[in-house]
Amino acid sequence: MKLPFHLRLLGRILYRQSTREHEQGALGPMCDLCPHTEALKDSAELRIQLQKLLLFINKDILPDRLQLESLYGKSSCNCFAIHDLDLKDIGVGLYPQAAMINHSCKSNCVSTFRGTKLQIRALVDIQPGEEICYSYTEKGNITRERRDVLSKYFFDCQCPYCLDDDREAIMKSVKCPSCQAQVKPNKNERYEKCSSCGFSDFTAEFYEDLKDYVQYADDVMHKPRNCLVELDKILHPDNIHVVRILVGAFAAAVKLQEWTKAIEYGKRLDRAYELYLPPNEPDTGLLYYKMGKAYYHLGDSENALISLRKAKKLLCVAYGRDSQLVDYVEDWLEFCEE
Numbered sequence: 001m002k003l004p005f006h007l008r009l010l011g012r013i014l015y016r017q018s019t020r021e022h023e024q025g026a027l028g029p030m031c032d033l034c035p036h037t038e039a040l041k042d043s044a045e046l047r048i049q050l051q052k053l054l055l056f057i058n059k060d061i062l063p064d065r066l067q068l069e070s071l072y073g074k075s076s077c078n079c080f081a082i083h084d085l086d087l088k089d090i091g092v093g094l095y096p097q098a099a100m101i102n103h104s105c106k107s108n109c110v111s112t113f114r115g116t117k118l119q120i121r122a123l124v125d126i127q128p129g130e131e132i133c134y135s136y137t138e139k140g141n142i143t144r145e146r147r148d149v150l151s152k153y154f155f156d157c158q159c160p161y162c163l164d165d166d167r168e169a170i171m172k173s174v175k176c177p178s179c180q181a182q183v184k185p186n187k188n189e190r191y192e193k194c195s196s197c198g199f200s201d202f203t204a205e206f207y208e209d210l211k212d213y214v215q216y217a218d219d220v221m222h223k224p225r226n227c228l229v230e231l232d233k234i235l236h237p238d239n240i241h242v243v244r245i246l247v248g249a250f251a252a253a254v255k256l257q258e259w260t261k262a263i264e265y266g267k268r269l270d271r272a273y274e275l276y277l278p279p280n281e282p283d284t285g286l287l288y289y290k291m292g293k294a295y296y297h298l299g300d301s302e303n304a305l306i307s308l309r310k311a312k313k314l315l316c317v318a319y320g321r322d323s324q325l326v327d328y329v330e331d332w333l334e335f336c337e338e
């Protein structure tokens, strides 16, 4: 068994505390972090996680139970996933000042990294007095999934995305079986009537098919390329299951250097990101960067330049003008301009 990142972090904190316990302030910045001990106490999660940790650390370094629970809560509710330049998770860290920032699924800031150095960067203009917030979860997921992740932080998110029923309905939209127009479900996830052609015969068989398609989309998440054709038969292109498959299909096409496919999927993703992500998100910047490279390989310098310029603009916001990623984009811009 491998110890998950957040438990490795707790192990390091415990070790550090045990070796420097008389040194004032060794873990001082952690004092202010919220531990959620009341909510965690007696929980199955705490019990299971501490059992795992105990398989790996020397019991002599353990503090008393109350302190252990508090350190567990402080580290798990306040840690940051550290990403590489491609937004892949490579570890977790504690950044006590940044941990003071609250969550919103529709955040006005983003956390990006230079190595393990965290930067919180504004994605949009922020007015004096306006709260800054970043997202603790994937913004492009449906509300139920975001709530699942957020439950470990012990609050109910009331951000504009969580209160936006229409956004949720678009994520679950299907194609009208009669005219192929977009049909959104009502609050009970029932499809009533197509507003384009008036079709309303959504039969039990339709719901059975839909269930199968959604299950299929989940099953093939890791081998996405061929199933898009299937999903496109019934799910609307804005449906979140289609979008997820597109993310995988785009990544696979880039990896396999299938540039025409990469552009096809990239264009569809561009629309989805515009629908579901707040402005200036790093994911959108990375999409344009990769599409720019794909256009370059296809010999389409004009579109390569357009994509790479958009990428540069967005990545300057999310990572900073002087970041390594922006340097890479500039190198590609130079290739294309030659």
Ligand SMILES: C[S@@+](CC[C@H](N)C(=O)[O-])C[C@H]1O[C@@H](n2cnc3c(N)ncnc32)[C@H](O)[C@@H]1O
Residues within 6 Å of the ligand: 032, 033, 034, 036, 077, 078, 099, 100, 101, 102, 103, 104, 152, 153, 154, 155, 156, 157, 158
């Ligand atoms: C990383 S801390 C953020 C700073 C924290 N508010 C504090 O004062 O220390 C995470 C905790 O803040 C609270 N929190 C964060 N975002 C919230 C939100 N949108 N609504 C309500 N509580 C939130 C939750 O208690 C959560 O577990």
